[in-house]
Amino acid sequence: MERLLEIKNLRTSFFTHVGEVQAVRGVSFHLDKGEAIGIVGESGSGKSITMMSVMRLLADNGKIVEGEILFEGRDLAKLPENEMQKVRGNEIGMIFQDPMTSLNPVLTVGDQLMEPLIKHKKMSKEEAFNRAVHMLELVGIPSPKSRMSQYPHEFSGGMRQRVMIAMALACEPKLLIADEPTTALDVTIQAQILELMKDLKQKINTSIILITHDLGVVADLCSRINVMYGGLIAETGTTRDIFYNPKHPYTWGLLNSVPNPKNLVKERLKPIDGQPPDLLKPPAGCPFAPRCQYAMRICMTQRPPLFEIGEGHKAACWLNHKDAPKVEAPIRRGDL
Amino acid sequence: MINYIIKRLVTSVITLFVVLTATFFLMHALPGGPFDNEKPLPPKIKANLEAKYGLNKPLYEQYVMYLKNLSRGDLGPTLKYEGRTVNEMIAYSFPASAKLGAVSIIFSLILGIYLGVVAALNQGKWQDRLVMVIATLGVTVPSFVIATLLMYVFSVKLRLLPSSGFAGPKYMILPALALSGYSLSFIARLTRSSLLDVIRQDYIRTAKAKGLSRNVVIYKHALRNALIPVVTYLGPLVAGVLTGSFVIEKIFAIPGLGREFVTSIGNRDFMLIMGTTIFYSTLLVVCNLIVDLLYAVIDPRIKLEA
Numbered sequence: 299m300e301r302l303l304e305i306k307n308l309r310t311s312f313f314t315h316v317g318e319v320q321a322v323r324g325v326s327f328h329l330d331k332g333e334a335i336g337i338v339g340e341s342g343s344g345k346s347i348t349m350m351s352v353m354r355l356l357a358d359n360g361k362i363v364e365g366e367i368l369f370e371g372r373d374l375a376k377l378p379e380n381e382m383q384k385v386r387g388n389e390i391g392m393i394f395q396d397p398m399t400s401l402n403p404v405l406t407v408g409d410q411l412m413e414p415l416i417k418h419k420k421m422s423k424e425e426a427f428n429r430a431v432h433m434l435e436l437v438g439i440p441s442p443k444s445r446m447s448q449y450p451h452e453f454s455g456g457m458r459q460r461v462m463i464a465m466a467l468a469c470e471p472k473l474l475i476a477d478e479p480t481t482a483l484d485v486t487i488q489a490q491i492l493e494l495m496k497d498l499k500q501k502i503n504t505s506i507i508l509i510t511h512d513l514g515v516v517a518d519l520c521s522r523i524n525v526m527y528g529g530l531i532a533e534t535g536t537t538r539d540i541f542y543n544p545k546h547p548y549t550w551g552l553l554n555s556v557p558n559p560k561n562l563v564k565e566r567l568k569p570i571d572g573q574p575p576d577l578l579k580p581p582a583g584c585p586f587a588p589r590c591q592y593a594m595r596i597c598m599t600q601r602p603p604l605f606e607i608g609e610g611h612k613a614a615c616w617l618n619h620k621d622a623p624k625v626e627a628p629i630r631r632g633d634l
Numbered sequence: 635m636i637n638y639i640i641k642r643l644v645t646s647v648i649t650l651f652v653v654l655t656a657t658f659f660l661m662h663a664l665p666g667g668p669f670d671n672e673k674p675l676p677p678k679i680k681a682n683l684e685a686k687y688g689l690n691k692p693l694y695e696q697y698v699m700y701l702k703n704l705s706r707g708d709l710g711p712t713l714k715y716e717g718r719t720v721n722e723m724i725a726y727s728f729p730a731s732a733k734l735g736a737v738s739i740i741f742s743l744i745l746g747i748y749l750g751v752v753a754a755l756n757q758g759k760w761q762d763r764l765v766m767v768i769a770t771l772g773v774t775v776p777s778f779v780i781a782t783l784l785m786y787v788f789s790v791k792l793r794l795l796p797s798s799g800f801a802g803p804k805y806m807i808l809p810a811l812a813l814s815g816y817s818l819s820f821i822a823r824l825t826r827s828s829l830l831d832v833i834r835q836d837y838i839r840t841a842k843a844k845g846l847s848r849n850v851v852i853y854k855h856a857l858r859n860a861l862i863p864v865v866t867y868l869g870p871l872v873a874g875v876l877t878g879s880f881v882i883e884k885i886f887a888i889p890g891l892g893r894e895f896v897t898s899i900g901n902r903d904f905m906l907i908m909g910t911t912i913f914y915s916t917l918l919v920v921c922n923l924i925v926d927l928l929y930a931v932i933d934p935r936i937k938l939e940a
Contacts (some may be wrong), residue, residue, distance in 0.1 A: 355842055380847075387845035394843075398838040404858050414844045449934040465844065634761055 299330035301368075302472060302505050303352070308365035308375075310344075310351045320577050321347040324365070324528035329473070334499060334506035335538075336516030338552065339526035342574045345509045348526070349475050351375070354382050363629055370472070388418035391466030391504075395478040397458035401450035408446030411465050418469050433464040434502070437494060456487035463494065470502055477509045492519060513556050517541065522610070525549050528575045528585025531604065535611035544612035544627060545605075548586045553629045584616070590626055592617060635930075642926070646919040648817040651914045654704075654908065658697055661907055668713035668902045687713060689904075702910065709909035714901045720909035723894060728913075730800055731878030731890035738875055742818040747816075747864065750825025751857065758829060765822060772819025781812035781885045798887035809886040813879055817871050823863055829860040862933055869925035873918035877910075886892040 310322040322344040329335055337345045351362050352374060361587035367374040374385065385390075393398045402410060411430035415421045421429065427446065437460040459479060466474055476495065480488035496519055499506055508516055516523055516537065523540045525533040525548065533546040544550055551570035563603055572589035575581055584590070587597035596616050605618035617625055667689070669680050684690045688699060703710055709720035725781050753765035772780075788808060789797035832838065833856050841855040878892025891910065898906035930936045 355839060383845045383847060385845065386843055392834060392843040394840065396836060400840045402837040402841065402855050402859070403935055406853070406934075413841075413846060413850075418845060451935045462840070467842075564790060 299333070301328055302331045302333075302370065303329040303507075304366075304368040305352070306366040306368070308348060308351060308367065309363040310347050310356065310360060311363050312357065312360045314359060315350050317578050320347055320580050321529055322351065322359075323577075323580060325526070325529070326365075327524050327534060328530065329505055329507060331472070332503060332505055333522070334477075334508065334520045334521035336508045336510060336523045337526055338510055338513055338516060338523055339532075340511055340574060342577070343526040344529040344577075345526045346477055349392075349477060349507060349509055352630075353390060353475065354379075355386075384418065387414040387466075387471070388469045389471050390473045390475060391469070392475040392477065393459070393462045393466045393473040395481050396482045397455055397462050398482065400462055400477070401458055403450055405435045406449055407453065407461055408448075411446070411461070411468060414465065414469050429468065433468050434461070436467075436498065437461070439464075455483055456490065459483060459487075459491055460494065463491075463498070467498060467504065468551060469501055471504055473508070474499075474504050476506060479508070480492070480515060481510070481512070488515070495519060509566070513534045513541075513552055527554065528580065529577055530585060530601075530614060531612075532586065532615070533613040534604070535607070539608065539611040543607070543611070544629065545607050545611070545618055546586075546594050546615045547590045547617070549613075550627055550629050551589075594622070635938055639923070639927070642923050646923065647759065649919060650654050650912065650915055654912055655697075657908060657911045658700065659693070661902075661904055662693055662696075664902065665770075668904060670902070687711070687905075704912070709912070710905040712903055712906050714898075714903045714906070720905050723906060724891065724909060724913055727889055727891045728877075728896050730888055731883070731892055732876050734806055734809055734813065734882075734888065734890065735872075735876035737806050738817070739872060741810055742814045742821055743868075745814075746818045746821030747825050747857075747861070749822040751829060751852070753822065753826040754829035754833070755852065764824075765826070769819040769822045769826075772815045773823070774817065776881075777812050777815055777879065778881045779817045780883060781809070781882055783807045785885070786813055798885075800888045801885075805886075805888075809882050809888060812885075813875060813882050814846040817875065820867065824864050824867060825860060825874065828863050829856060832856045832860045835859075858932065862929070865925055865928055865932060868928075869922040873914070873921040877914045877917060 300383050305328070308322055308324050308325045309320070312319040312321060325344070325348055327335075327581070331621070337348065339345045347356070347360070350356050350360075352367050352369075354362075354374060354377070356362075361373045365375060369385070374382065377385070408427065408430055411433060412423070412426040415426040415429050416423070419426075431442045431446060434445060439445055439457060439460055445453075450461075453461060453566070463479075474495075479495070480491050483491060492515065495506065498504070499519075506519065508520055510516055520537055522536050523534070524531050525540065525546065527548050532548045533540065533544065535543075540549060541553070544553060548570070551568070554568040555570065557567060570589055575585045575588070581587065581598075583598045583600055584593070587593040590597065594616060602614045602616045604612040604614050606612055607618065616622055667684075669675055669683050674680075675683075681690070688696055691699075700710065707721075709724070712718050712720055712723055715723065749765045749768070753762040756762045785797045785808060788795045795808050797808070799805055832850075838851060838856055841851045846855070877895070879892040880892045880896040882888070883890040883893040891913075894906065895910040895914070898910060927938070930938050
């Protein structure tokens with residue numbers, strides 16, 4: 299498989315008046331052409347900031363401190379801004395969490411759809427219009443031609459997310475970054491949007507990075523999953539590894555907080571107690587240690603390396619050390 | 635849209651009627667009259683004058699008379715300027731005020747928006763601080779101080795521009811600048827805060843994620859949203875500035891409407907007071923209506939419903 303994206307030891311910080319917030323603290327992973335991977339973690343785990351670093355769309359006080367972001371061999375972290383503009387929307391498309399606020403309210407949907415086509419593909423207005431109509435058709439918007447001259451407020455939430463997807467894919471990017479694309483939508487629409495993304499992945503032959511806090515969402519679409527916590531990768535592996543053989547207590551916690559449709563009444567969801575770490579003063583040891591019921595002395599003082607579990611399956615937890623006590627993973631196997 | 639305009643026009647007429655009725659009776663409640671001078675007129679002459687203009691009749695009759703004339707578009711004779719009607723007075727003095735006002739509005743809009751954008755894009759840097767200092771001064775320093783200062787620098791010291799009169803474009807520069815001080819500063823502040831709010835919106839991130847250049851993001855995606863509050867301010871501003879400023883017109887000796895408006899009150903020139911008030915109110919109502927229509931053009935989410 300050909301590498302599309304390779305992130306090596308990425309560190310991204312925000313420099314605020316109270317100090318440096320180390321949002322991403324050395325993250326490495328890769329994505330092959332045509333692949334879909336998931337990045338899972340709770341708010342503040344650094345998953346969105348990792349992808350915003352790839353897009354180089356950090357807030358003014360955010361900075362990539364260290365690391366490489368190799369996109370087809372080019373290091374995006376060091377690309378000048380005008381070169382980066384040719385990558386955004388053209389080679390990498392992005393969709394966001396809240397479709398209600400992600401479209402400009404005073405410009406027509408058509409205008410917003412045509413913009414990247416005119417800019418990147420140097421299309422004439424007419425060509426861009428036809429292409430935009432085609433894209434709307436592709437994402438399943440009825441009577442796309444008449445929809446072109448409408449404004450975002452005339453679309454429902456699900457429809458707007460379809461428009462966002464059409465816009466992000468208009469230039470046939472090699473990579474689509476979807477940052478919690480279904481979080482703000484209701485459940486039936488969520489399924490439709492995921493189905494659409496799966497469908498378009500085939501049609502347009504784009505790779506996908508799906509950011510979410512919902513393990514249920516990634517299972518269907520992604521072949522591999524990175525679990526992030528406290529600005530670090532906690533566990534990485536194939537979707538099968540993560541669901542059936544998880545090796546990090548945080549992954550166990552995430553799996554146990556997914557509702558199980560088989561016994562809705564009997565069982566309560568198990569939340570993970572405690573708060574995520576303060577990345578202004580990141581802990582010296584494992585960031586999850588204060589919330590981890592299996593934490594040992596070493597977890598508090600030394601950051602665990604990524605232990606090799608199997609091929610491509612790694613977990614940053616001391617429990618995987620050969621001298622560590624053996625712990626049975628407290629998850630409901632086979633239910634998911 | 636048409637229904638909305640019709641409805642607004644009907645309510646406007648009601649508004650104007652209330653304004654003119656209130657002004658009429660308040661004005662007559664004031665002590666003194668148009669023919670009271672330091673040297674009192676002989677009672678007989680005064681009585682004759684009052685009879686000529688109908689001021690000796692009961693108030694309600696005068697009111698009905700005024701409404702009758704008004705319905706024909708006749709604002710009546712002035713009481714202080716022999717032989718001239720209020721219509722003539724307005725026709726004579728409004729163009730000067732309007733020209734000056736128009737120049738001042740264009741100037742405030744262009745420079746105000748520009749300064750606001752510069753400040754917002756350089757938030758916290760020296761450009762921002764400089765603009766905010768200028769804007770604070772512009773809002774707090776009264777126009778007559780700005781006018782005198784401009785006059786001192788450009789007319790007295792540098793001898794570049796005339797200090798008074800109204801005989802051509804170069805006579806308008808200083809008064810227009812002085813007149814712009816407040817509105818320019820206000821627009822700059824408004825644009826800055828509104829743009830700062832808009833550039834943090836999700837759709838700006840979307841625009842950036844599409845690979846659009848900074849200029850397209852700012853001027854196409856952000857500014858149009860940011861100007862909605864500025865448009866709100868435009869209605870009263872246009873009406874206020876077009877009808878002229880008493881202070882500026884007085885300082886630069888410009889024969890404008892603002893000056894007439896204020897002096898007519900001191901003179902108890904009942905007809906001129908009524909005329910200028912009605913004229914100003916009508917302009918204000920029309921400007922507000924235009925602004926509300928403009929809203930719908932700028933922001934498609936706004937629907938004008940009757």
